[in-house]
Amino acid sequence: MTAPEPQASVALRVDGAAVEVPAGATILDACRAAGRDIPTLCFLETLHPVNACRVCVVELEGSRVLVPACSRAAAPGMQVRTDTPRVRHSRKMVLEFLASSVDLSTAPRVAEWLDAYGCRPERYGPAAPAAAAGERDALTAGHHAAPAQGARATVHQPVKVDNDLYVRDYGKCILCYKCVEACGPDHQNTFAIAVAGRGFDARISTERAVPLPDSACVYCGNCIAVCPTGALMFKSERDLRDAGAWDESRQHVTDTICPYCGVGCTLELRVQDNAVVRVTSPLDHSISHGNLCIKGRFGWRFVENRRRGGD
Amino acid sequence: MDLRLSDAQPTAEERSAVDAVLGAPASAWDGGERVAARDGHVAFGGGAARARRHLLLPALNALQAAAGWISEGGLMYVCARLTVPPADAWGVATFYGLLAADPRPRRMLHVCDDIACRTRGALAVVEALEREAGPAEGHGGGSGGGHGEGASGRRSGARGGWMRSPCLGLCDQAPAALLTEAGERPQERLIGGLTPTDAVAAVTGTVTPDRPRPKLPQQGDPALRLLARVGVVDPASLAAYEGAGGYRALAAAVRMGPEAVIREIAASRLVGRGGAAFPAGRKWEAVAGQRARPHYVICNADESEPGSFKDRVLLEGDPFALVEAMTIAGLVVGAETGFVYLRGEYPLAAERLGNAIAQARAAGRLGPDAAGPDRAFDIEIRRGAGAYVCGEETAVFNSIEGLRGEPRNKPPFPVEAGLFRRPTLINNVETLANVPRIVLEGGEAFARTGTGDSTGTKLFCVSGAVAQPGVYEVPFGTTLAALLALAGAPARGLRAVLLGGAAGMFVRGDETDFPLTFEGARAAGVTLGAGVVMAFDERTDLTDVLLRIAAFFRDESCGQCVPCRVGTVRQEEALHRLAAGRPLGSAATELALLEEIGTAMKDASICGLGQTAAFAVESAIKHLGLFAGGAR
Numbered sequence: 001m002t003a004p005e006p007q008a009s010v011a012l013r014v015d016g017a018a019v020e021v022p023a024g025a026t027i028l029d030a031c032r033a034a035g036r037d038i039p040t041l042c043f044l045e046t047l048h049p050v051n052a053c054r055v056c057v058v059e060l061e062g063s064r065v066l067v068p069a070c071s072r073a074a075a076p077g078m079q080v081r082t083d084t085p086r087v088r089h090s091r092k093m094v095l096e097f098l099a100s101s102v103d104l105s106t107a108p109r110v111a112e113w114l115d116a117y118g119c120r121p122e123r124y125g126p127a128a129p130a131a132a133a134g135e136r137d138a139l140t141a142g143h144h145a146a147p148a149q150g151a152r153a154t155v156h157q158p159v160k161v162d163n164d165l166y167v168r169d170y171g172k173c174i175l176c177y178k179c180v181e182a183c184g185p186d187h188q189n190t191f192a193i194a195v196a197g198r199g200f201d202a203r204i205s206t207e208r209a210v211p212l213p214d215s216a217c218v219y220c221g222n223c224i225a226v227c228p229t230g231a232l233m234f235k236s237e238r239d240l241r242d243a244g245a246w247d248e249s250r251q252h253v254t255d256t257i258c259p260y261c262g263v264g265c266t267l268e269l270r271v272q273d274n275a276v277v278r279v280t281s282p283l284d285h286s287i288s289h290g291n292l293c294i295k296g297r298f299g300w301r302f303v304e305n306r307r308r309g310g311d
Numbered sequence: 312m313d314l315r316l317s318d319a320q321p322t323a324e325e326r327s328a329v330d331a332v333l334g335a336p337a338s339a340w341d342g343g344e345r346v347a348a349r350d351g352h353v354a355f356g357g358g359a360a361r362a363r364r365h366l367l368l369p370a371l372n373a374l375q376a377a378a379g380w381i382s383e384g385g386l387m388y389v390c391a392r393l394t395v396p397p398a399d400a401w402g403v404a405t406f407y408g409l410l411a412a413d414p415r416p417r418r419m420l421h422v423c424d425d426i427a428c429r430t431r432g433a434l435a436v437v438e439a440l441e442r443e444a445g446p447a448e449g450h451g452g453g454s455g456g457g458h459g460e461g462a463s464g465r466r467s468g469a470r471g472g473w474m475r476s477p478c479l480g481l482c483d484q485a486p487a488a489l490l491t492e493a494g495e496r497p498q499e500r501l502i503g504g505l506t507p508t509d510a511v512a513a514v515t516g517t518v519t520p521d522r523p524r525p526k527l528p529q530q531g532d533p534a535l536r537l538l539a540r541v542g543v544v545d546p547a548s549l550a551a552y553e554g555a556g557g558y559r560a561l562a563a564a565v566r567m568g569p570e571a572v573i574r575e576i577a578a579s580r581l582v583g584r585g586g587a588a589f590p591a592g593r594k595w596e597a598v599a600g601q602r603a604r605p606h607y608v609i610c611n612a613d614e615s616e617p618g619s620f621k622d623r624v625l626l627e628g629d630p631f632a633l634v635e636a637m638t639i640a641g642l643v644v645g646a647e648t649g650f651v652y653l654r655g656e657y658p659l660a661a662e663r664l665g666n667a668i669a670q671a672r673a674a675g676r677l678g679p680d681a682a683g684p685d686r687a688f689d690i691e692i693r694r695g696a697g698a699y700v701c702g703e704e705t706a707v708f709n710s711i712e713g714l715r716g717e718p719r720n721k722p723p724f725p726v727e728a729g730l731f732r733r734p735t736l737i738n739n740v741e742t743l744a745n746v747p748r749i750v751l752e753g754g755e756a757f758a759r760t761g762t763g764d765s766t767g768t769k770l771f772c773v774s775g776a777v778a779q780p781g782v783y784e785v786p787f788g789t790t791l792a793a794l795l796a797l798a799g800a801p802a803r804g805l806r807a808v809l810l811g812g813a814a815g816m817f818v819r820g821d822e823t824d825f826p827l828t829f830e831g832a833r834a835a836g837v838t839l840g841a842g843v844v845m846a847f848d849e850r851t852d853l854t855d856v857l858l859r860i861a862a863f864f865r866d867e868s869c870g871q872c873v874p875c876r877v878g879t880v881r882q883e884e885a886l887h888r889l890a891a892g893r894p895l896g897s898a899a900t901e902l903a904l905l906e907e908i909g910t911a912m913k914d915a916s917i918c919g920l921g922q923t924a925a926f927a928v929e930s931a932i933k934h935l936g937l938f939a940g941g942a943r
């Protein structure tokens with residue numbers, strides 16, 4: 001087999017329309033270039049695609065199975081279909097599977113997709129009781145307990161609050177691997193978390209499920225920034241939500257530069273009632289790619305201490 | 312890498328078990344004693360240590376064998392030795408069923424309650440153990456035992472523990488169990504013909520039931536090719552192998568050269584025997600032609616399909632043949648390193664193959680001149696640790712590399728980017744076992760056996776309701792009915808046959824008159840898979856079999872992709888509702904739901920596990936009419 005000739009661009013067809021994308025682009029890039037809105041959950045521009053959620057699947061002529069648009073490289077002459085009955089069915093089922101097992105209430109756009117694909121998560125029966133704290137962390141690979149009669153299994157469980165900066169609500173985790181990639185080789189190289197367990201019992205975990213303060217976590221919060229469902233959330237945001245006080249209509253975002261070091265990361269401060277509630281950084285920044293460190297992400301409390309100036 | 316390790320220390324036993332795999336640590340930087348003069352002002356490790364990541368699973372297996380579980384101190388020591396973050400290593404350790412994350416008794420009986428065994432008395436064994444040896448360890452089982460009750464719920468005085476296991480590849484001797492005993496000299500044994508009394512004695516005492524492997528049903532039949540030496544030639548002796556025609560094929564291959572061997576394999580029209588039936592000649596040629604180096608050869612011996620045990624029989628009975636075949640493969644595709652990825656549940660196969668490799672090495676048949684002058688080749692065994700999905704070829708790569716055994720997306724295909732992202736030839740044991748004969752007699756002669764599209768002979772693992780279960784070698788084209796007759800299937804009352812294992816399909820007992828070929832199976836709307844043929848008579852509770860298959864896939868899904876991770880759960884739940892006669896809506900609604908779930912798993916799953924997880928369920932509903940009258 002010889003290496004393909006280097007090509008400046010790749011010509012393919014998406015739903016019959018001719019599209020040209022740069023060499024190295026994915027089918028997803030081609031679909032977007034063709035104006036198709038493909039749902040994605042585990043995909044993020046700044047991370048290696050793990051193509052695990054399968055909500056972006058499309059039909060590729062000549063392929064026995066559907067292919068993940070987010071990771072499959074566009075190749076010359078490909079015929080891609082984004083809205084066939086097969087595609088719609090798999091997307092509907094993936095979204096239904098997730099909605100029937102995970103709390104998606106804080107996942108942006110998911111409600112819209114559930115509606116668009118006609119999902120009925122309730123048809124799998126009533127949700128089984130939530131797991132006790134730590135219960136899912138103890139599950140081992142191998143035989144599982146028989147399903148609770150008539151109830152559908154879920155990953156519902158109590159939220160993990162073990163530090164003052166962010167919470168981990170794994171009842172909202174769709175196992176997209178993004179936080180693991182951000183903590184690990186793609187961004188932070190801290191490797192405080194990984195996927196543990198197997199199958200439906202798989203979960204994001206520290207070693208032996210120790211609390212974050214006992215783990216390698218450096219509180220950069222880059223995992224929060226990539227989480228697509230709100231499973232990882234600023235404690236400041238979570239507290240407001242729990243109190244019923246989270247109100248996006250009263251929020252605005254202010255861009256500024258992190259004051260701590262010479263890198264000068266861009267900060268986006270989300271502010272409600274004149275208090276910072278969440279800090280992000282733009283993904284498309286060529287230096288930081290949306291990443292921050294603990295100082296930029298969480299070291300803003302002094303801003304709110306203005307009244308203590310006279311102390 | 313800046314590792315954050317806890318202060319937990321390994322026991323002396325754990326430390327020496329890990330050092331036996333990794334060698335002694337060189338400095339405090341990789342887990343050794345701190346010597347200030349040596350370690351104080353320089354750092355060792357980094358890339359060199361991380362390059363040994365592929366030894367993670369062997370090291371975890373060593374911990375498990377020494378202590379019976381992966382203790383915190385043991386895990387930290389392995390992490391320090393290999394520069395692997397503890398969370399990462401924890402993710403790997405919790406992926407495998409044979410690695411215990413919590414303390415377990417040192418002596419453990421893993422009792423198979425999978426399809427073949429449960430039709431032959433496994434459930435009676437489980438009941439006896441529950442009654443007399445206390446509840447199962449760990450995660451509970453189909454009977455609904457919860458986790459956490461293991462250690463505390465065990466009867467006082469009980470020496471060991473037990474747990475349920477998926478298929479152990481001993482279906483010809485069902486019911487079966489794997490006995491493991493951790494310690495300085497760890498013991499492991501696959502036991503067939505297990506009685507409830509045996510099982511209780513093995514758990515509560517120190518008895519190790521031992522039954523010799525049964526004779527091959529066709530032993531001595533001159534028509535045998537792949538099985539010709541099994542049970543006849545001493546599997547522990549290189550001299551005996553050579554005396555029985557061994558290593559003639561390698562000599563011929565060296566004379567012919569790689570291109571000629573590829574031509575013969577292509578002419579033989581040999582296709583892969585692991586289930587996917589991919590033309591072997593095309594694979595070999597593709598790997599040989601890749602410019603990237605090095606190339607690798609892997610023998611996929613992770614036989615874990617419920618009902619399959621042919622690879623075990625070959626490995627236990629004719630291990631030198633695999634060594635020779637892999638050496639030919641190394642010569643042909645330009646690889647100097649071969650791996651056998653062997654499922655963790657096959658201790659005798661590991662022992663016999665390990666012995667064969669050692670003898671071949673001592674005789675110079677592996678090593679610097681193994682495949683001819685200056686053509687080096689050597690083989691390493693890598694043992695799995697209880698994960699069906701690791702038989703998927705790209706999961707094999709990840710498992711060997713020390714990662715979680717999650718399948719990769721294809722493309723890239725293994726021939727381009729396989730083990731360590733290098734061109735890799737990966738073939739099943741039985742596929743490789745055909746190679747020496749093709750080299751010796753030529754591809755065309757080989758292709759004269761069998762049919763046009765299915766050449767040669769095929770090993771079938773016949774189990775269940777037959778008089779003589781076992782591995783049978785027949786030419787492709789033999790009908791299923793003839794094969795069943797060979798194994799002594801009941802002339803009447805044969806209700807159903809499961810072809811291809813859990814990932815396969817059911818046919819009715821009166822539908823067996825079709826030829827066992829890839830094309831014949833296709834025409835009959837079934838799959839041969841790796842050659843599992845499981846017979847069920849009128850006494851079999853097929854609903855129970857189906858529930859077990861659904862539970863198996865739910866257990867064995869790696870969890871990576873949503874269609875399989877959740878689809879296998881929803882499939883199992885729907886089947887339980889149907890079986891209990893309490894459907895949501897009507898039975899028809901549930902059957903339609905099952906079809907929707909199955910379609911999504913087939914279309915959108917990453918790998919073959921998810922893509923086939925609904926096959927048996929769908930065929931049972933369509934071919935056998937299960938749940939046709941509502942629940943049953």
